[in-house]
Amino acid sequence: MNCITKETQNQIEVKRSKFIAIAMPYLLFEKRLQEIQKEHPKANHIVWAYRKLNRYNQIVENSSDDGEPKGAAGVPLLKVMQGNSLINSAIVVVRYFGGIKLGVGGMARAYMSAAKSVLQSCEIEPFIQEEQFRFSIPYNKQRNVEFIFKKLAITPKRLFLPEKVEYEIIASKEKIKRIKELLL
Numbered sequence: 001m002n003c004i005t006k007e008t009q010n011q012i013e014v015k016r017s018k019f020i021a022i023a024m025p026y027l028l029f030e031k032r033l034q035e036i037q038k039e040h041p042k043a044n045h046i047v048w049a050y051r052k053l054n055r056y057n058q059i060v061e062n063s064s065d066d067g068e069p070k071g072a073a074g075v076p077l078l079k080v081m082q083g084n085s086l087i088n089s090a091i092v093v094v095r096y097f098g099g100i101k102l103g104v105g106g107m108a109r110a111y112m113s114a115a116k117s118v119l120q121s122c123e124i125e126p127f128i129q130e131e132q133f134r135f136s137i138p139y140n141k142q143r144n145v146e147f148i149f150k151k152l153a154i155t156p157k158r159l160f161l162p163e164k165v166e167y168e169i170i171a172s173k174e175k176i177k178r179i180k181e182l183l184l
Helices: 026-039 073-085 102-119 139-152 173-183
Strands: 001-005 010-012 017-025 045-053 058-064 089-096 124-127 130-138 156-158 163-172
Touching: 001 017, 001 089, 010 102, 017 026, 017 045, 017 102, 026 045, 026 089, 045 073, 073 089, 073 102, 089 102, 089 139, 124 139, 130 139, 139 163, 163 173
Parallel strands: none
Antiparallel strands: 001 124, 010 017, 017 089, 045 058, 045 089, 130 163, 156 163
């Protein structure tokens, strides 16, 4: 599986209709969708799709056709995301109607082309599943643990208690395994 790491935008034109495709990490999706709707008040349609992992590691997918014929806009975006094995990512396509009707098939192809074009210029990386790990240590080991965090590029949450320091980290399975090995 792969994920989009940075927001990217691209535009295509099909029979005078303008399709502005925006790909982004899922964490940005809800806020950016609202911003995009404000940025493009005269757009005819703002279509979107996303794929994400829920807390049970199940893939959750959703899409919107925003007034286009059912399944002719959001579903093609999802198909492109599935074909690229994208997870925790979203694509929004803004359409300005150019006066020539595309038909359902032509519309689906246009939305698919817009999604493919934005993904070609996207920063896509392999998806690394992260886990949460909590542990506590006595104060005399804090310096060593902090050195390990720095070496592994992990930013922990700390809670200083009277006799110990509690840590909470979110990192890849490999990094957590490495920390456990070094602590024991």
